[in-house]
Amino acid sequence: MTADPWTLGIIGGTGMLGYAIAHAILKARTIPPDRLWISNRSGRADGFDDHPDITLTTNNQDLAQGCDVILLSVPPAMADRAVRQLFLSAGTMMANAQPTPAEHVQQMIDYAGTTAAGLEDMRRSTIAQDIAKGLDAAIARTRTIGSS
Numbered sequence: 001m002t003a004d005p006w007t008l009g010i011i012g013g014t015g016m017l018g019y020a021i022a023h024a025i026l027k028a029r030t031i032p033p034d035r036l037w038i039s040n041r042s043g044r045a046d047g048f049d050d051h052p053d054i055t056l057t058t059n060n061q062d063l064a065q066g067c068d069v070i071l072l073s074v075p076p077a078m079a080d081r082a083v084r085q086l087f088l089s090a091g092t093m094m095a096n097a098q099p100t101p102a103e104h105v106q107q108m109i110d111y112a113g114t115t116a117a118g119l120e121d122m123r124r125s126t127i128a129q130d131i132a133k134g135l136d137a138a139i140a141r142t143r144t145i146g147s148s
């Protein structure tokens, strides 16, 4: 994300919680209506008549591509599927895409958005050493696995 106005997408933004969040954001003018996307399956947009500049879609993919920040406000079973899909997509991207994982990480850091802030913080933490310790433990186990 840059200093430019950012775009928010609420998947399930017409549900009880998503609707309340969307209206609170519009009321507080956190972002202008033309920077708000809302998706659901039915295409119903009850209660948003006063905000014709909002983008309403039944296509979550379009929302994901059009928004800087995505808020998931769908029933738990759907959220579970979405998170699993995220891991599947990440794995597919790493398996098929041209840039290496390290290059992807660098691209996200260079973009200097929310992901970069999280990545930079993790880089300052001991996470790399902790993962290396876990891998060392697994390697040590492979060396003893036939003997115990």
Ligand SMILES: NC(=O)c1ccc[n+]([C@@H]2O[C@H](COP(=O)([O-])OP(=O)(O)OC[C@H]3O[C@@H](n4cnc5c(N)ncnc54)[C@H](OP(=O)(O)O)[C@@H]3O)[C@@H](O)[C@H]2O)c1
Pocket (backbone or CB within 6 Å): 011, 012, 013, 014, 015, 016, 017, 018, 019, 039, 040, 041, 042, 043, 044, 060, 073, 074, 075, 076, 078, 079
């Ligand atoms: N309500 C609360 O007070 C509250 C409090 C804390 C946490 N939560 C959590 O917040 C989440 C939403 O709760 P809610 O009460 O707002 O539920 P809800 O009223 O049932 O709203 C669900 C929304 O998700 C949409 N939706 C369902 N499947 C979708 C899909 N595949 N793609 C896009 N949109 C989809 C629905 O619209 P369509 O049917 O048209 O698709 C609807 O707009 C839940 O996980 C709930 O546990 C709710």
